[in-house]
Every structure is written in structure tokens, then in C-alpha cells.
Amino acid sequence: MPDHEQPETPPAKPEDSTPAPPRRLRISELLQKPFDVRAFALTGLFVLAVFYTMYFTRAILLPLVLALLLSQLFAPIVRALARWRIPQMVGAALVLLALCGSVAYGISVLSTPAAGWLEKAPYGISQLKAKVEPLLRRPMQRMKEASGEMSKIGGQDQSQKVVEVQQKSVISDLAFTRTPEFIGSTLSMLILLYFLLGYSGVFLGKLVKVIPKFADKKKAVTIANDIEEKISAYLLNVTMINIGLGATLAGVLFLLGMPNPLLWGVAATILNFVPYLGAFVGILTMTVAALLSFNSLAHALIFPGVYLVLTTIEGNFITPMILGRSLTLNPVAIVLSLMFWGWMWGIVGVILAVPILATCKILCDHIEPLAQIGEFLSD
Secondary structure, three states: OOOOOOOOOOOOOOOOOOOOOOOOOHHHHHHHHOOOOOHHHHHHHHHHHHHHHHHOOHHHHHHHHHHHHHHHHHHHHHHHHHHOOOOHHHHHHHHHHHHHHHHHHHHHHHHHHHHHHHOOHHHHHHHHHHHHHHHHHHHHHHHHHHHHHHHHHHOOOOOOOOOOOOOHHHHHHHHHHHHHHEEEHHHHHHHHHHHHHHHHOOOHHHHHOOOHHHHHHHHHHHHHHHHHHHHHHHHHHHHHHHHHHHHHHHHHHHHHHOOOOOHHHHHHHHHHHOOHHHHHHHHHHHHHHHHHHHHOOOHHHHHHHHHHHHHHHHHHHHHHHHHHHHOOOOHHHHHHHHHHHHHHHHHHHHHHHHHHHHHHHHHHOOOOHHHHHHHHEEO
């Protein structure tokens, strides 16, 4: 072999082009990293600024959020009308007319019994006090005797203080101060809802035009359609479940002889959009109304008992069976959502808390970096 020739080296093995999966950091490793106080403070200030903006712009955000949720609820109806060769703008107008007509008819039918309950509320409170006082007389008598003995031991005379309460026309004040704002927000919501239903596919088409790659366009369309389908199905199923609960409760109350069963059925339908808290308020209100309507305590307690049984069956069996585990929300997340949105937007925020939470969960399930948050929000 000549001296200048070198032995052939074995060919190098081709390296695996598949990148190694990223290694997950443990909590101990994360804690060992330096803590950036400046970044944490800036993040906290940004979150506080967002909360501040959401609170003081609720007059704009509430109609927007409500219109978006209602558009997801009624979008399948508009698409069904479009398949029957009815233009989307006309279909959206028909849906809005049906919605406004149903609400106006419900208010006209239920305003009389609701006003009757409000008119007899002051007399009903004294009547309820007269019915409940005998049940509490014996414990109160014992407490009074015990307090008398304590005053004798301490050598102090107890004097009764009379507190005069001045009634204010709170309802009239709210009517003058809140009615213009309510009318403006309602009109804004209806107008925005009309255009969202009439131009439901326009925004998706704009998004497809902006995305450059065909594969990304296809993925974006798939994700958008899946999210819209699941949100619409969730809102539609929850609405139908609540309507079924209200109708069942109204029928049972009618058979048992409760006055104004339709009013209580509609109230149960609306209150059931607020889990736990809505059922508690409904049962408490039903108890007071039954005590005012019937002389027998045992007979009066039947009605809140029926309410409790129906809401328990609905919450533990019917809703999980229809929605399934993928759309069943974590009770802790529900309570936190009720507290947060109730603090931000009041009663309307409490009603919208669970639909907003369900929408966020569906979005997190379709966005890979937020999948862990979606898993936490599920039951």
C-alpha cells in the first residue's frame, strides 16, 4: 500500500432528523430559576389594567358579549333558513323578530302576576312574620330569660331602642337612572346581533384570505367550524334543559295548586342558567311564596321540596347525560366564575358567567398551549 494512501473511514451513520421531544421542567427546577420581580410586577399591572377596563366599559362589553353568545345560539337556525333559500339577512331579521316577540309576549303575560306579588310583598312580610313567630317564640323566650339573668348578674339595665326605618323609593330611583342605559344597551345588542347573524361567514372568509398557506387555511377553517359547532350545541342544549326544567316545574305546581305556576316556571328557567346559586335563590323564594299562599306549614314546604328534587335530578343526571364529560364544567371553576363575573358586571355577569366559562373551555380545548387550562375547567 503506498504511503500517501489513507485507509478508508467507515461512512458516518445518518443522524436522525426527528427532533428530540422537549424535556418537561420539574417544579424544583422552575423554583431554582431566578425570580424576575420586574416581569411579575408588569404582568400584575397589566392584569389589573384589564380588570379595570372590563369593569368601567361594561356598558359596551355586556351588549357585545351577550350578542356574541346569542349569535352562537341562533346561528344554526339562520343557516337552516339559508338552506331553504332564505337570505341570511332576512333569516337574521326573522330570528330577531321572533325573539323580540317572544320576550314581549312573555312580559305582557307575566307582568300582571309579578306586579301582584310585588304589591302584596309588604303585607306578606308581616303575614309571614305572624306565621313564623310561633315557631321561634320558645327559643326566643329562652334567650330573653338568659339575657335577663345576665343583666341581673352584671347590674346593667337594658333599654330597648326603637329604630325608625325610612322607606325610600328605590324602585323609582332605579327606573329613572337605569332605564335609559338599559334601553341603549338592549338596542346596541340587538343591532350587533343582527349583523353577526347576517354576516356570520364574512369574518371567517377574511381570516382565510389573510392566512398565506393552504394547509393553515384548512386548519383554521376546521378549528373555527368545530368551535362554533360545539359552542352552539352547548348553548342550545343548556337552554333546552332549562326550558324543560321550567316547564316541568310549572306543570307540577299547577297540579299542586300553586298560584301563578307559569311565573315560577319562567323564573326557574332563567335562574337555572346560574348553577347552585340560582337553585338556592329559587328554592328560598318558593318557600316564602308558599308560606304566604298556604296556611299549613307542611303543605307549604311541599313546593320548595319539589323544586329541590327537580333541580337535583337535572343537575346530577340530565345535564351530565346530555352534555357529556367533555362539556361538564368543574364546580370549583363555576363558583370562581360566578364570583368574578358577578363582581365585574353584577347580576347580568352572574347569568353570563357559566356560558362564558364554557366558551373559554371549548377554546382552550382547541388551542394546544391552553389545553391544560381546558382540562382544569372540565369536571
